[in-house]
Amino acid sequence: MRAIDLTVEICGMSGDGTIAAGALLNAAMAKTGLSVMAFDTYPAEIRGFGRCVTRSRIGDESMVALADRTQVLISLDDEQSRSRIPFLEPDATVFLDSRPPALVAEGQSLAAHVEPENSLIGVPFGDLSSQVAGSKRSKNIVALGAFAGAFGVPPEAFREVITVKFRSKGGKVVDVNVQCFDAGYRYVHENHPDRVTGLLSPKEGAGTGDRQLLSGSVAISRGALDAGVKRYFGYPITPATPIMEYLARALPERGGAVVQMEDEISSIGAVLGSFYAGTRAMTATSGPGFALMTELITHGVMAEIPAVIVNAQRGGPSTGLPTKTEQSDLQAAVFGGPGDSARIVLAPTDVCECYRYTAGSFRLAEKYQTPVIVLTDFFLNNRVETVTLAPAAEQEIADGNVYPDESKKGGYRRYEITESGISPRSVPGQEGFTYSATGLEHAETGLPDYTPENHMSMSEKRQRKIAGALRDLPAPEEFGDDGPLDVGVVAWGSTFGSALEAVLRARAEGMKAGTLKIVTLFPYHADRIRSFMARCRRVLIPELNMDGQLANLVGHLNSEEVIRLNRVTGVPLSPREIYEKIRELGG
Amino acid sequence: MKTPGRILAEKVAGAGASGRFSVRSGNLPIWCPGCGYYGIHQGINDAIRRLGLPHHEVVTVSGIGCAGRYPFFADTYGLHTVHGRALPVSTGVKLANPKLTVFAVGGDGDGLAIGGGHLPHICRRDVNVNYILFDNSIYGLTKGQPSPSSPTGFRTKTSPAGTTEAPLNPTLMVLSYGATFVARLFAGDPEGITAALVEGIGHEGFSFFHVYSSCVTFDKEFKTWANLNRRIHPVPRDLDRGDRKAAIGHVLDDDFSMGVIYRA
Amino acid sequence: MVRAMAERHFVVIGNGPAGNRAARTLREKAPGDRVTVVSKARQSCYSPHRLPDFIAGRITEEKVLVCPYEAYRDERIKLRCSQEAVSVDLERGQVVLGHKEVVPYDGLIIAVGGRPFVPERLAPFGDVVLTLKTLEDAKAWIERLEQVDSVLLVGGDLTSFSVARALIHLGKKVHFLLDGDAFWPLRADDELLATVADSLSGMGVDVISDGELKGIAALAGGGYEVQVGDWTVQPGMIGAFCGLVPDVGFLARSGLRIDRGILVDEYLNTGFPGVFATGDCAQIYHPELRDYWVSVGYENALALGRTAALNLPCGEEREMAEPESVFEVKGVSLDTSWWKGF
Ligand SMILES: Cc1cc2nc3c(=O)[nH]c(=O)nc-3n(C[C@H](O)[C@H](O)[C@H](O)COP(=O)(O)OP(=O)(O)OC[C@H]3O[C@@H](n4cnc5c(N)ncnc54)[C@H](O)[C@@H]3O)c2cc1C
């Protein structure tokens, strides 16, 4: 049982410093040793106007999903914050500016809209900021002070992160902001002593806050760096751009390079070229860019060239919903492109897995001479979590290439048919092993060959190779118990966390529920999935897409029709929705 | 409370209420305040008005980007396509119904990077489409990465050490591709845009309008209003607008002259 | 004032027994109109008179909260908790709230009750002396009582007796410094004081009736040393019960006539159309006495709240505020019908 499980939202208009305040809150809470999972939404449009909301779940144990409801709302703009009221827990605490610059008409204050059960804490954010900083700009920092004061967060934690944030702007800016924080903190103690709780004050034996606060995008980048990636080729697209931004700084420091290409076709092209020449490379994109890449991805399949491609999904189809989360590229990732073009597709479910499976994908790509797709989504890329990254294991990132034996010099057959389907691959520079890789169907030598027998045996070889990769790929994990289950939830990607939380809740209430996490989407562990499904009375597959794409992929492994829970609301599936479905099915 | 966002919202609403944009749709542009695109918007609207084109016989085809949002803000038929594909789609529209006045609009990333491969071919085909390239030399919508028309050494989050690539010169490119009407314009001069458009729309064949614009939010370095205002000047009066060689020669020498440069 | 067609907005300031009853009556009588209750209290309507039992541990917090939030929602009464009225503009018909929101009204009932009165003599010791009016106050009492064995009560108002009884119930030693000044709005005479002292002693309270508070000193190990006349007592904590004063400071510049409370006629009207005052904060004209009287007490507050609400919506039906038994003590008339404590 968690002693602390608090979801805090900050909501304002762009320009209010909402996102910055959220980042400071997350960093400070991590400093005090608590766990954080946070996800922001900001205006989808061009910088300008719109609502910004940061949502941080803070707990004394690490968590797997965002919470359904919010316990604390900090309003930096009452009009914007009104939209958040439906998400509030009945007894939520609401911080608002108690001294707006001018009188407002009835209904324009958030106070007119909160439920009477809410605990309202009025703090003159703007006035205090003006007094201390000479402008209202630091009202977001005042608000953080008020929050810290009311919930017993040690002020040092905030002072430290404020100092780090403003350091580059000079000592004066740091001082003023620390003072603004203190002013908010003091104000609550002096004017709302009855609201001061120690809920978030550090507990005996709490962690020291040595964990890192990482987003999925940064974890992916770190994974690639630790695997020794040397080249990044990409084209900006939300939500994958932060990976390119991170690597643009980090890669050159390690002797690598980031090249912004003219589009996604050229990006994947350059990645294939790089791997062909023996250098680890990657690209990251989202649906529209991924669609453009498919032809060359199948070229990688046919010519047996490694590649690592991150597809951070967003709402689709077409340009879709660039800033909303969705899981609707599963089929494109697994099947997209012409021909029988099996490739490896991995879908991490949390920030740690983003790191681990990105790092591991390079060796897999090399060993199986195939494009590997790391399928994430907007939510997973953009959310931050407190994590402790175990450095990638040596055997997971080691050189996966199988080079031809020197003895084969002279008679080298690049696409030699082997039992495993893996044919040793030479790399330009290796003397005596020249060959031409081609997207045409080819014979063992690499020369075009369209004969029926050849196309058949080459297709079998490629299929065998990918099927054989299964033993190297993360197996499905079961949560629950070994016995018969009333409801088994099969989930993938960022939805898995919500599924797990829902299942834990259902189990706590005595329901026989369990869940299966599927990371490897292709090839897939049919036996493991089938045996899990076989002990479930009902199988539920929740996903953020309309088609039921995982259900389409693995549903046939169940003896009955699987039950689908499909949502495309642009926001993560909430644990509650899955939980309610489990209840409905279990009863 | 007067947050920057609120001030902006008011400004936009004010601009709308002023009635300056007569061809404007009910949707207010979502561009940042100060963005050059407002000027281009005005220039196009005035051209449509001056020519008396019925709005329902105008189709605006765009790609993706801040510029690509254009069709939503015009009371014409619009076709907001995918990133980089405005030109082939506009070709389809024009060939389907030649009576329509067709605009293709989009940013420099849209038209020169991902869609760059289409540019030579619409010139070759000389399709009667009016292509307005909103060139701010940056990727605005994706929050500020270098584009093919960014200068060498351009610093952004994806090019922290500055770009190493040389910029493309779109005006020069279309001249060499054989475009039959070429103008270079400035977002800060809506009247100049209107004048060139009025002429170019009347031109039978592909018309290219290369509009220099400023991304006030993400570019603090290169195409800023101050830099552009300081450097732009009219195309010399004595340039022979019918001489492609002369036009190419002029464009090679001068990056900042504004006006009609070539007409076949 | 009376607008027939359009939806009217009735605002009630205060969510004590009087305000709550007023709002519910308004809803009953004016089903098509909007009713808003503005309350500076954090919680829903609670009944101050149950606080002593709450302190004694005899009832739970839910029992103190006499009107669940759901009831407001069910009755479509907009309840604004933790929001304080800071001024009333009678001319424009607006209430201004602390966070600068301007709430227009078509009818207004002021039911702000009272706040504990701390006499000047006690003011210097203000921060060590607890009072009791709100639920938060009661929680502070409970917290402190966990650590102390004895309590000194100063004053002797209408509420102190139930508090003394609660403390005795908890097994605390109670010293009572009976103070003639403390009977606001009464001035107690010797006879009254003697009766009270008897009654308290009968409960097991140590009554100090002839001393003057000279000084309070905090002791190192917690608790206080209190000098009363020639006596010294060492209570763990100190409480002041010197009556309630109408909480009407925010109306000082409103134009309303205020004496011991907001002056209203026998129909609880302030003299301004559509503006009424009721409950503990009102000082009410009695046509037979030809004088004003004040109300204290839960039942009275309920009845008065209802009366104000009946008179407000149409302004035609006229309901008189009728005290059950008005006493006159030293020039002040007072309904003491509830006061059966001794
Ligand atoms: C400890 C104690 C014991 C008592 N014991 C008894 C008893 O045994 N029997 C009995 O009959 N009576 C008793 N009483 C008295 C009784 O509780 C009161 O007479 C009664 O509550 C008065 O009701 P009211 O609605 O007029 O005012 P209140 O109950 O005082 O309510 C007024 C409300 O208005 C709110 N308010 C004040 N100012 C503002 C503002 N500016 N803006 C918004 N809201 C505001 C306050 O927060 C409060 O909630 C006792 C009182 C106390 C304090």
Ligand SMILES: Cc1ncc(C[n+]2csc(CCOP(=O)(O)OP(=O)(O)O)c2C)c(N)n1
């Ligand atoms: C296939 C594809 N790749 C990437 C993107 C992301 N994207 C949207 S707009 C844009 C570039 C915007 O720059 P530009 O074309 O110059 O237009 P501006 O915003 O500057 O007007 C990019 C990369 C996309 N929508 N589709």
Ligand code: SF4
């Ligand atoms: S981001 Fe730049 S190009 Fe886009 S609207 Fe804003 S200023 Fe204009």
Ligand SMILES: [Mg+2]
């Ligand atoms: Mg651009």
